[in-house]
Amino acid sequence: MIEKPEDIARQPQQAAGQKLEGQGAQGSELAIDLRGVSKAFGPVQANKNIFMSVKRNSIHGIVGENGAGKSTLMSILYGFYHADAGEIFVNGAKVQIKDSSHALELGIGMVHQHFMLVDNFTVLENIILGAEGGFLLAKSLKAARDEMERLAKDYGLEVDPDALVEDLSVGQQQRVEILKALYRGAEVLIMDEPTGVLTPTEADHLFKIFEQLRAQGKTIILITHKLREIMAITDSVSVMRRGEIVTTLETSKTSPDNLAELMVGRRVEMDAQKTRGNPAKKVLEVKNLSMTDELGVPRVKNVSFDVRAGEIVGIAGVAGNGQSQLLEVISGMDEPLLGEIWINGSRVEFEGSRTAAHVRHLGLAHVPEDRLKTGLVAQFEEWENSILGYSEEPKYGPGQILSLRAAREEADRRIEKFDIRPPNCRLKTANFSGGNQQKIVLAREMDRELDILVVGQPTRGVDIGAIEFIHKQIVAMRDAGKAVLLVSVELDEIRALSDRVLVMFDGKIVTELSPDASEREFGLSMAGVDPHEDADTDTSGANPDLKEGAQ
Amino acid sequence: AEPALIYDAAGKNDKSFNEMAWNGAEMYAAANNLPYSDLEIQTDAQREQALRRFARSGASPIVVPGFTWAEPVSVVAQEFPDTNFAIIDAVVDLPNVRSVLFKEQEGSYLVGALAALKSETGTIGFVTAFDFPLLQAFGCGYVQGAKAANADIEVLQNFIGTGFEAFGDINTAGEIGRSQVERGADVIFAAAGGAGEGALQAAADAGVYGIGVDSNQNYLFPGNMLTSMVKRVDIAVLNAFQDELDGNFTAGVQVLGLAEGGVSAAMDEYNAPLITAEMQAVLDDFIAKINSGEIVVHDYRSDNSCPVS
Amino acid sequence: MSTHKPLPRWVDIALMPALNVALAFVVGGLAVAAVGEDPFRAMQVLIFGAFGYGEGWGFTLHFATSFVFTGLAVAVAYHAGLFNIGGEGQAYVAGLGAIMVALWLDQTHWVFVLVGSTFAAMTFGAIWAMIPGYLQAKRGSHIVITTIMFNFIASAFMSYMLAQVITRPGANAETETIAETGRLPLMSDFLPVFTFSPLNITFFIGILSLIFVYVLIWHTKLGYQIRTLGANPEAARYAGISAVAIIIIVMAISGALAGLMAVNEAVGVQKRLGVGYVQGFGFVGIAVAFMGRAHPIGIALAALLFGALYQGGQELAFVMPSVSSDLVVVIQALVILFTGAMSEMFKPVLLRLFNRASGEPETVGD
Amino acid sequence: MNFFSDVILMLDSSIRLAVPILLACLAGLYSERSGIVDIGLEGKMLGAAFAAAAIAAVTGSAWLGLLAAIFVSSGMAMIHAIASINMRGNQIISGVALNFLALGATVFVGHSWFKRGGSTPNLGTDARFSPIELPFAEQLGGIPIVGEIYEQLISGHNLIVYVAFLAVPVTAWVLFRTRFGLRLRAVGENPTALDTAGISVTKLRYQALIIGGILCGLAGAYLSTGQGASFSDNMTAGRGFIALAALIFAKWRPVPALWTCLLFGVLSAAQIRLQGVEFPLIGEVPVQAIQALPYILTVVLLAGFIGRSVAPKAVGQPYIKER
Numbered sequence A: 001m002i003e004k005p006e007d008i009a010r011q012p013q014q015a016a017g018q019k020l021e022g023q024g025a026q027g028s029e030l031a032i033d034l035r036g037v038s039k040a041f042g043p044v045q046a047n048k049n050i051f052m053s054v055k056r057n058s059i060h061g062i063v064g065e066n067g068a069g070k071s072t073l074m075s076i077l078y079g080f081y082h083a084d085a086g087e088i089f090v091n092g093a094k095v096q097i098k099d100s101s102h103a104l105e106l107g108i109g110m111v112h113q114h115f116m117l118v119d120n121f122t123v124l125e126n127i128i129l130g131a132e133g134g135f136l137l138a139k140s141l142k143a144a145r146d147e148m149e150r151l152a153k154d155y156g157l158e159v160d161p162d163a164l165v166e167d168l169s170v171g172q173q174q175r176v177e178i179l180k181a182l183y184r185g186a187e188v189l190i191m192d193e194p195t196g197v198l199t200p201t202e203a204d205h206l207f208k209i210f211e212q213l214r215a216q217g218k219t220i221i222l223i224t225h226k227l228r229e230i231m232a233i234t235d236s237v238s239v240m241r242r243g244e245i246v247t248t249l250e251t252s253k254t255s256p257d258n259l260a261e262l263m264v265g266r267r268v269e270m271d272a273q274k275t276r277g278n279p280a281k282k283v284l285e286v287k288n289l290s291m292t293d294e295l296g297v298p299r300v301k302n303v304s305f306d307v308r309a310g311e312i313v314g315i316a317g318v319a320g321n322g323q324s325q326l327l328e329v330i331s332g333m334d335e336p337l338l339g340e341i342w343i344n345g346s347r348v349e350f351e352g353s354r355t356a357a358h359v360r361h362l363g364l365a366h367v368p369e370d371r372l373k374t375g376l377v378a379q380f381e382e383w384e385n386s387i388l389g390y391s392e393e394p395k396y397g398p399g400q401i402l403s404l405r406a407a408r409e410e411a412d413r414r415i416e417k418f419d420i421r422p423p424n425c426r427l428k429t430a431n432f433s434g435g436n437q438q439k440i441v442l443a444r445e446m447d448r449e450l451d452i453l454v455v456g457q458p459t460r461g462v463d464i465g466a467i468e469f470i471h472k473q474i475v476a477m478r479d480a481g482k483a484v485l486l487v488s489v490e491l492d493e494i495r496a497l498s499d500r501v502l503v504m505f506d507g508k509i510v511t512e513l514s515p516d517a518s519e520r521e522f523g524l525s526m527a528g529v530d531p532h533e534d535a536d537t538d539t540s541g542a543n544p545d546l547k548e549g550a551q
Numbered sequence B: 001a002e003p004a005l006i007y008d009a010a011g012k013n014d015k016s017f018n019e020m021a022w023n024g025a026e027m028y029a030a031a032n033n034l035p036y037s038d039l040e041i042q043t044d045a046q047r048e049q050a051l052r053r054f055a056r057s058g059a060s061p062i063v064v065p066g067f068t069w070a071e072p073v074s075v076v077a078q079e080f081p082d083t084n085f086a087i088i089d090a091v092v093d094l095p096n097v098r099s100v101l102f103k104e105q106e107g108s109y110l111v112g113a114l115a116a117l118k119s120e121t122g123t124i125g126f127v128t129a130f131d132f133p134l135l136q137a138f139g140c141g142y143v144q145g146a147k148a149a150n151a152d153i154e155v156l157q158n159f160i161g162t163g164f165e166a167f168g169d170i171n172t173a174g175e176i177g178r179s180q181v182e183r184g185a186d187v188i189f190a191a192a193g194g195a196g197e198g199a200l201q202a203a204a205d206a207g208v209y210g211i212g213v214d215s216n217q218n219y220l221f222p223g224n225m226l227t228s229m230v231k232r233v234d235i236a237v238l239n240a241f242q243d244e245l246d247g248n249f250t251a252g253v254q255v256l257g258l259a260e261g262g263v264s265a266a267m268d269e270y271n272a273p274l275i276t277a278e279m280q281a282v283l284d285d286f287i288a289k290i291n292s293g294e295i296v297v298h299d300y301r302s303d304n305s306c307p308v309s
Numbered sequence C: 001m002s003t004h005k006p007l008p009r010w011v012d013i014a015l016m017p018a019l020n021v022a023l024a025f026v027v028g029g030l031a032v033a034a035v036g037e038d039p040f041r042a043m044q045v046l047i048f049g050a051f052g053y054g055e056g057w058g059f060t061l062h063f064a065t066s067f068v069f070t071g072l073a074v075a076v077a078y079h080a081g082l083f084n085i086g087g088e089g090q091a092y093v094a095g096l097g098a099i100m101v102a103l104w105l106d107q108t109h110w111v112f113v114l115v116g117s118t119f120a121a122m123t124f125g126a127i128w129a130m131i132p133g134y135l136q137a138k139r140g141s142h143i144v145i146t147t148i149m150f151n152f153i154a155s156a157f158m159s160y161m162l163a164q165v166i167t168r169p170g171a172n173a174e175t176e177t178i179a180e181t182g183r184l185p186l187m188s189d190f191l192p193v194f195t196f197s198p199l200n201i202t203f204f205i206g207i208l209s210l211i212f213v214y215v216l217i218w219h220t221k222l223g224y225q226i227r228t229l230g231a232n233p234e235a236a237r238y239a240g241i242s243a244v245a246i247i248i249i250v251m252a253i254s255g256a257l258a259g260l261m262a263v264n265e266a267v268g269v270q271k272r273l274g275v276g277y278v279q280g281f282g283f284v285g286i287a288v289a290f291m292g293r294a295h296p297i298g299i300a301l302a303a304l305l306f307g308a309l310y311q312g313g314q315e316l317a318f319v320m321p322s323v324s325s326d327l328v329v330v331i332q333a334l335v336i337l338f339t340g341a342m343s344e345m346f347k348p349v350l351l352r353l354f355n356r357a358s359g360e361p362e363t364v365g366d
Numbered sequence D: 001m002n003f004f005s006d007v008i009l010m011l012d013s014s015i016r017l018a019v020p021i022l023l024a025c026l027a028g029l030y031s032e033r034s035g036i037v038d039i040g041l042e043g044k045m046l047g048a049a050f051a052a053a054a055i056a057a058v059t060g061s062a063w064l065g066l067l068a069a070i071f072v073s074s075g076m077a078m079i080h081a082i083a084s085i086n087m088r089g090n091q092i093i094s095g096v097a098l099n100f101l102a103l104g105a106t107v108f109v110g111h112s113w114f115k116r117g118g119s120t121p122n123l124g125t126d127a128r129f130s131p132i133e134l135p136f137a138e139q140l141g142g143i144p145i146v147g148e149i150y151e152q153l154i155s156g157h158n159l160i161v162y163v164a165f166l167a168v169p170v171t172a173w174v175l176f177r178t179r180f181g182l183r184l185r186a187v188g189e190n191p192t193a194l195d196t197a198g199i200s201v202t203k204l205r206y207q208a209l210i211i212g213g214i215l216c217g218l219a220g221a222y223l224s225t226g227q228g229a230s231f232s233d234n235m236t237a238g239r240g241f242i243a244l245a246a247l248i249f250a251k252w253r254p255v256p257a258l259w260t261c262l263l264f265g266v267l268s269a270a271q272i273r274l275q276g277v278e279f280p281l282i283g284e285v286p287v288q289a290i291q292a293l294p295y296i297l298t299v300v301l302l303a304g305f306i307g308r309s310v311a312p313k314a315v316g317q318p319y320i321k322e323r
C-alpha cells in the first residue's frame, strides 16, 4: 500500500486503478479507524476523544453543526494537523501520519472545504503540484494530461486541463480537487462539504462519481450539512457535536429528522414555508439591464423584472449564469452597461464606488453571496461588522464622530435578537463559526428600516439549525411587508421560500415559474429552454456543463 | 587641555574634507605623542550638544570643519569664553574663535590650467557630487584655469547625484567618468569625496588622466594621475591644535589660499613624468600672478554664479 | 500545540518587548566588547545618556517627536492598506514650505511662525504624498514604486531649490536663517531641567498628532472606512466606500504628518533648511510604525526607543571614543531586528513557562 | 564620432548601470514569488559589496571576494528567513533592520580592518572582475553595425554582467519549466495549497531566500569589484529600492524585469549625457530636472501604460497553520 510519491506520480494509472481486494493483506475490513483522537487549538478543544471507524469500500457520512470539529478531524487524518492524543489505523495498521505527503502515501486524499487550489495556475499545474515526479515539468504535465483523459473517461470528471483555475466555476474547481486526489492514487477520499457550492445537478453528478469510485473499491468520507445527501448516498453516518462523536449509525436505519435532532439536540423544523405572500406595490424595478465584466464579456443580457412589497422573488439557475453580476449591479457594487434600476420609485444613479451607499439610502439591504470575501471584514470585531455599509448614519454618532457605544449597544441587541454565538460583540469576526458569521450579516441587513432585501446564497455552508433560523427570518421579513429578492443555487431553498421564481440562464431570464412547478420544468429552464414555449426545442448549446466552462 | 575635533554630518571618513581634518589631528597626535578627542555627530540637532560637552569637559581648542557649525559655535563659544574654538569654512566673529577659510577656487584654477595644457583632445571633464556651492567653487575655478590656459577648451561638467549620498556612489561616478572619456575628455577632475575614485578609476582604465582632490591622491593610479587639488584642512586642524599647545592660539579670520599654502596642485614623484617643463612654466606663471593679485579667481560662493562655463 | 491559556496582557505588551530589547543589547554588547570596551558600562552610558538627566531626556524626546511624525505617516497609510515608503521625500519637501513661511514671518512673532510653518509643512507634505495617492487611486500605479520614485524626485527638486532658488550664497546649499524674533520657544525656556536640549514646542504638536491619529482611526467614521478599505477592499466596495477618495485623503494625511517633521527639525532646531535635512528619519519611521503595530501608543513607545538610541548612542560615542557612530547604527539595527521583526521569539518559551506556573498539566506537544 | 557609435556607447553604459539593479530585482523576484517581501535588497547588496571589496583587497582575488559577498548576503537572507518564516515576524521590519545593519556594520568592520573609514583600498586588476573579450570581437568589429554591436556592446563586459543576463532566461526557465518553479509560484500564491500537497512551505521559502541572497551577493560584488574597484560608505545609493520598484513594475516576472532594468539603465545613461545640454526651444534646463528624469519617466510610464501590478497573493503574510 505504501508507495514512494515518485512511484505514485510515475504510475498513476496503476495506483488509481488498484482494486482494494488485492490489498487486504492486513485482513482488516476497516479502511480507517480512529481511536481516542483529541485536538485543541489554543483554548478551543476542537476534537475530544474521537472514536470512528470507516469500512473499506463504503461511503461514510459525517454531520454536525458548524464548528463541531468535522474539518479538524479530517485534517488530522490527512496529516495536516497533528492530534494531541489518540491513535490512527489505516487498513488495520497503526500509523503516525507525519504530514500530508505521508497521508497521500497511505492512500488518503482530501478535498478541503475551502479549495486548496492556486488560482492563477492551470488545472494541470494544480494537479501535478506536489506530485510532479521529476525536476522538469514537461514530462509530468504530459503524464498528467494523459491521466486526466483517462479519469475523465472513467468517472466523467471532465475539465479543460489548460484552463486557469480562477476562470472555472466552483463546480469545476471541485472536480480539479477530486482529480488531484485521484491522480495521487487516493484509496480513501475525504470530501469536506463538497456540495456546499454546487447546484443540485452538479451535486447529482458528483454523487454518480462517488458511486463509481465506490464500485472501483474506493472508500469515501463525506462531510455535509445536507441530510438529503446523507440519506441518498452514504452507507453509514457519524454525528458530531461540540467536538465529540455523538453516534455512528447505518444510514438505512435512520431518518433526516432523527439525524437533525442528534446534531442540534432538539427537533428541527425543516420546512420554513409557508403561507403565500401578499404582493403589494412595486419596490424594485429592473429595466432592460445589461452588463459586462471587466474583460468585456456580457454577463447580464437585457434583464427586466420587478419585485413587490410582501413577496419573495427567487432567482434560480446554475451558478455562473449571471446571477452574481445581477446582484452586484442591483446592490450598486457595479455599474450596468445599459438599463435602469428603480427603487421605491427613484432611479438609481450610478456614481462609482459610492453607489452602494446610495442604494442603501433608497431602502435596499444586501446580503452578499460571499460573506467572508464581501460581506465582512474578518479581522474586525463583531460590532464593527455590524455597521459595515451604515457607518455614516447619524445614529452612530454626530458628524464624523463614531460613537463606539451606540454601535456596540446596537450590536449587542442584535446578537440577542439573532441568537449569535458566542454573544460577545468584541470578539474578532474570524473567530465566529460560518453560520454565526452569516447571522452577523443577516442581522445587520435585516434589523433596520428597509423596503427591499436582496439576499445571495443565504445558507451556503451553514448548518441545519442555522438554515432553519435564516429561512424563518426571510419569511418573516416578507410577512412584515418587505420585498425580498432571493438568489440561490439551492433549488430546494428557492422553491421552499419563493412566491415566484425567475430562472436565469446565460445572462437572460428564461422564464418565470411557480415554486410548485415540476422538477422537469425547472430542469429544462435552468438548461436554457423555456418550458412554456416548446418542450422539444433544440437544446444543443444549452448544456450547462458546456456553458459553465467559460465562466 | 586636550584638543577636540567634531566632524561634520558627512562623518570622519568622507575621503575628503572631514577625513583631511582627521588626518591633521592624527599628525598632531603623532608629532607630539599626545592624545586628542574626536566625535561624529549623527544628526544636526546634536551640534550644540557636542560642542558643549567638549567645552564642559575642558577641551580646547575645539575644532569643527564645516559651515554648518557656524550657528552652534557662535552660541556655545559665548557660553564658554575661556575655551578656544576653530571653525573651518565659515566666519564666526568672536574673541575666542578662529575662522579658517580656503580659496578652493585658486587651487582648482591651477589644476584646470594643467588639465587644459595636458589635453590633446581639447576636451576635459569635471565630476562632482551634486549642485553645492562649495563644489561649484571647485568647478568654477577649474573652468577659469582651463580657459586661461586654452581659451578653446571644452569642459564637460557632471553631477553624480542630488544629495550627500552621492559622495559614496562610486559606480555612478565611474560611469560618468567613462561617459566623459567617450565624449572626448582626456583629463578628468573628480571633486566628489569617496565617489571621486570611481571617476579616477575610469580615467585610469581608459588610459587618460585623472585629477584628485582634497588630499594628495597622485599615488592612486601612477602614470594616470595628472595631479591633485590639495586642500590642507589637515594643516588648519594641526595648526589650531599646535598653536594651543604652544600657547599661541589666535582668534580671527585666516584665509588659506595659494599664497598661504592652503591649496595647491600636488607635485610629487608619481606625477613628475607627466608634467613637462613648459607646463610647469605656465603653471608657475599663474601661481605668481595669483599670488600677486594680477589674477583674481572668481569664487562661486560669493554670488552663486560662475562667469565662465 | 497544547491546550494553554493565552499569555497575560502585561507579558505581551511589556515583558516580551523588554526581553527583545535586552537581547538586542546582548548582541550589540558583543560588538562593543569586540572593540575592547565594557559592554555593561556601554549600556549604562547609553541608558544614562538617554534618560539620566534633563538634557538627555530633552534630546531623546526631541528625536522621538520627529519619529512620531514619520511613524504616524506610515501607520495611517498602512491602515488603508497602503505602504508609504515616501515619508523621507514628503518630509523633505514639507521643509521647503515650512521654511519659506517661517522666513517670511520671522520678523513678527514666533506664534505666527509656528502656525504658518505648521500649516505650510502639512500642505507641502500632503501634496507630495497626494500625487502618488492619486496615481494609485485613479491609475492603479503601485504606491510603493511611486513613493520610492518620489523620494528621488524630491531629492532632485530640493537640491535645485536649495542650491539655486531660495539659497543663500556660501559654502552650503541652504536657506537663510530664521531671525531671532521668529524662533520657536524651547522647552527649556519653561522647564529649565531640559537645559540645552533642542526639545521645543513642536513636541506638543507631536502629542496632538498621536491623539489625532488615535481618534481618527478608531473614533471617526472616516477612520472606520479607512480601516475597512485596508482590511478588505472588496468589503469596502460592498459598503459603498469610495476607494479613490479614501486613498487620496489618507495619503494627504500621511504626507501632512510626515511633513510636520520639518517644523520640529528645520524650523525648531536648525532654523534653516539644508540639503538632506531629513537624515533618514523617514525610513526610521517605517520601523517605528511597524514596531508600534501602527497604533499611536505603540508608535509613541517605539519613537521613544529610537529617540533614546539616537541620544544615548551619541553619549556613548562621546564617552567611549572607540564606539563609533557606525556601531551605534548597528545597535539600532539589532534593536529593530529583535524587537520588531523577531518580536515573537520568546513567545513559545514564555507560553510554556506561564502554563507551567499556572499549574496546568501540559498535554503532548507536536 | 558619429551618431550610431554614440548610441552604442550609451547603450553600453546602460547595460553596466542596469546590471546591479537587474540582479537585485531577480533576487527580489525569488523572494517575493515565495511570499516574502524583500525591502532589504539594498542592505544585502551593500553588505555584499563590502564583503567582496574587503576580501578581494585582503586576498587579492576577485573570486574569493565574490564568495565572501555571496556568503554575507546569504547570511543576511537567512536572518530575514528566520525572522519572517520561523518567527513569523513582520517582513518589512526585518528588511528595514537589514538595511540599517548593513549601513552600520560595513563601515564599522571596514574601518577596524582598513582604517580608511569604512572604505576599502583601491583594488588592483587581479582583485577585480575585468572585461572579457568575446571570441572574434576584434575581427568582427570591422563589420559595420552588426560587428560593431558585437564588439562594443556585447563583448567586453565583466563576468558578472554575463551572469546577470544569463540569470534572466535561467530564472524564467526555472520558474515556468521546473518543479521548483512550480512550487515557488504556488507558495507565494497559496501556501496552504502547497502544504496540503505535502510540501514544506518553510523549506521552499528558505530555498527562495538563499537564491535571493546569492543574487544580491553577485549584485554587491559587481558594484565593488566589477563596475567599481573599491567599497565606499553607502555605495548602493538606493539601488535596492530601485530594484524593488522595478520588480513591481515588471509584475514579478523575469523577462519584463530585464526590460524594466534596461530601461532604467538607459534612462540613467541618458541622464548623464543630457546634463548641461542645451535643448532646442527650452534651452538649458536645471541639471536637477535632468537628474530626476529617470524617476519622473518611471512614474509617467507607470501611470500611463503599465496596468495594475498584482503581487503574489500571499506576499507579506507569515504562513500560520494553527491560530
Ligand SMILES: Nc1ncnc2c1ncn2[C@@H]1O[C@H](COP(=O)(O)OP(=O)(O)OP(=O)(O)O)[C@@H](O)[C@H]1O
Residues within 6 Å of the ligand: A041, A042, A044, A045, A046, A064, A065, A066, A067, A068, A069, A070, A071, A072, A073, A113, A431, A433, A434, A435, A461, A463, D321, D322, D323
Ligand atoms: N487552524 C485553526 N486554529 C485555531 N482554531 C481552529 C482552527 N481550525 C478550526 N479551529 C476551531 O476549531 C473548531 C472546530 O472547527 P472545524 O473547522 O473543525 O469545524 P467544522 O465542524 O468543520 O465546522 P463547519 O461545519 O463550519 O465547517 C472551531 O471552533 C474552530 O473555530
Ligand SMILES: Nc1ncnc2c1ncn2[C@@H]1O[C@H](COP(=O)(O)OP(=O)(O)OP(=O)(O)O)[C@@H](O)[C@H]1O
Residues within 6 Å of the ligand: A351, A352, A353, A354, C136, C137, C138, C139, C140, C233, C234, C236, C237, C242, C243, C244, C245
Ligand atoms: N478596493 C479598491 N482598492 C484599491 N483601489 C481601488 C479600489 N476600488 C477602486 N480603486 C481604484 O479606483 C479606481 C476607480 O474605482 P471606482 O470607479 O470604483 O471609484 P470612483 O467611482 O472613481 O470613485 P468616486 O466614488 O470618488 O467617484 C480604480 O481603477 C482603482 O484604481
Ligand SMILES: [Mg+2]
Residues within 6 Å of the ligand: A070, A071, A072, A113, A192
Ligand atoms: Mg468544516
Ligand SMILES: [Mg+2]
Residues within 6 Å of the ligand: A351, A352, A353
Ligand atoms: Mg467613477
